[in-house]
Amino acid sequence: MSFRYESLDELDPVGIEVQLTAIQASLLEQSALVDVRRLDAGSYRLLPNGRVGAVRFDDLQIEVTPKQKLGVAHLLFLLGYAKDRVFRPETVMGETYDDLWPAMAQSLVASVERALTTGLLQGYRTEQEALLTVRGRIAFEDQLRRRPGSVVPIEVRYDEFSPDIAENQILLAAIHLMLGVPRIPSETRRQLLHLAARFAGVTRLLPGTPAPRWQPTRLNDRYHSALSLAEILLRHSSTRVSARGVEMSAFVVVMWKVFEDFVTVALADALSGCPGRLEAQLPAYLTGDGDWSAGRTGAADDPHGDISMNVDVVHRDEAGVPDVIFDAKYKLASSTGSNANADHYQMLAYCTALQVRVAWLIYAGGGSDIRRRIKNTDVEIVAAPINLRRPPREVLARISQIALAAVHKSAGRPATPSDGRHSLRGGLGLRSPGR
Structure with a gap:
């Protein structure tokens, strides 16, 4: 199956004519990347609508490029700086890849690898469960509400030193998001899989789940750039999955x-x-x-x-x-x-x-x-x-x-x-x- 690549400039007043299936046209409309106008059976005209980004199907990619052809690094810099100012644009591999998806995937790989240079970050998180012995603090209100008159099990709260913290959950979610994008270069996919394996013990966020909050500290300083990039990807990207696999991956921003x-x-x-x-x-x-x-x-x-x-x-x-x-x-x-x-x-x-x-x-x-x-x-x-x-x-x-x-x-x-x-x-x- 051959792969088609269609690109149009965000200021193009004419648009482009492409051949799409009814399902592809519907998914493209849902992404909101372009206005989709039907011409005749299987033929559609795509017009820019103020957004830039890319939508990728199994055999087709539609991309709207920023005016003056801003590179991927420039676009992600604008997104990252507006959010938290700690984003480092040099982590984006915009000069290596012209295609948006490989550039973002390889940028994420490079950024996460730097963050994990000294190992997986760990931190304390509060756990609550019912135990036969006391660990940490007894949750008296929960004990009385759930087990009035009972001595055991005991509702307790305790702090556990674990890698299952917000920072790692965000990075892992971004890695799995990029793994869901079709036609990522095989070497980049191998690197993403290797990185995902390093997050053993970290909860994988379900698609559509809001990213947990994290606070910048001296301890997670080495994670800042990777987290900024990961949150950009999670905020502006989406994947659509069916029984036969990934139907569509989209990265869309309003310029x-x-x-x-x-x-x-x-x-x-x-x-x-x-x-x-x-x-x-x-x-x-x-x-x-x-x-x-x-x-x-x-x-x-x-x-x-x-x-x-x-x-x-x-x-x-x-x-x-x-x-x-x-x-x-x-x-x-x-x-x-x-x-x-x-x-x-x-x-x-x-x-x-x-x-x-x-x-x-x-x-x-x-x-x-x-x-x-x-x-x-x-x-x-x-x-x-x-x-x-x-x-x-x-x-x-x-x-x-x-x-x-x-x-x-x-x-x-x-x-x-x-x-x-x-x-x-x-x-x-x-x-x-x-x-």
Whole structure:
């Protein structure tokens, strides 16, 4: 049986025509990777819908590639950094494999092997069971509820030093997920099987089971990178299994959300320690009587507003007054033709509602900053590109440059980190690893 590979760009307005069985078309629709439109018997047109990734059947792979052909390493870096900042992009074998699945599988192998260099991590976990003798502590409430008047067996709780902990369960689940992907190179599959065998005594999570929580500590530091990659795979991947085996494996991400989350976290890190604070997804009204110049917070200040908005990221000065707006645009409307001015209309509305004089449109692309003054207003809108194909350090440095330039311009003074009086991470409600 020959293997077919079909690829389309996420910005392709025409799509591609492919031959699919009714079952394959149904599974592809369920994955939500593309819009599936039937043409005639067995023939379908696939159109991108803002998502990228790959869906693999036994004899067919459909892949939607990011614009400007971002590599696997770049994509996983954006996903990993937005989640917990400990993801190390050098663990991704994006330069070795062009195909998404082998790249992710081999990256997982390399990352887990590094994590297990000094052996399987173990930790204490609380167990409860009924025993004939006391071990640990007696669970009196459970004993009275389950066995009133009985002396034995005794409900006890005790701590056991075991490899069956959250960190190992997550890694093992990711390994089995990749083992379920068809047509993984035989050597990579052999390595995955060898790694799975090293997790003896670890509970295998059932497909669809939420990953257990873990906390970063000094003891599990060597696991951090592997756990970040494993959680990315578990969060965005799925497999569909039938009686005859694996029917479909899918890895699907929504690129505008990935970019927005990444920019929000990177801005928070760039401005951490600077005067003021950052707020993400700030609710506001375009109509109403609220006065943001008084440093009020939240849409509740405009009880009469009837046109609501959520502003991506807003920087407030030390008095709590909004002074800079940031908006992450993975794809600028100006590149789509029909709504060429939509982004600037949106930024003008934000600035008007919040009484802010400058807004930054941060978008994925190349080139230089473009500053535009809105006619008959004091509002300035800056379109600032970020080249996501550059190495991660350069991407983060570029966002830091944008953030500090924006705050510097609005405050009229150098925007260098201060004594850290304001924690932006807390203000954004950003999560730590595994939470």
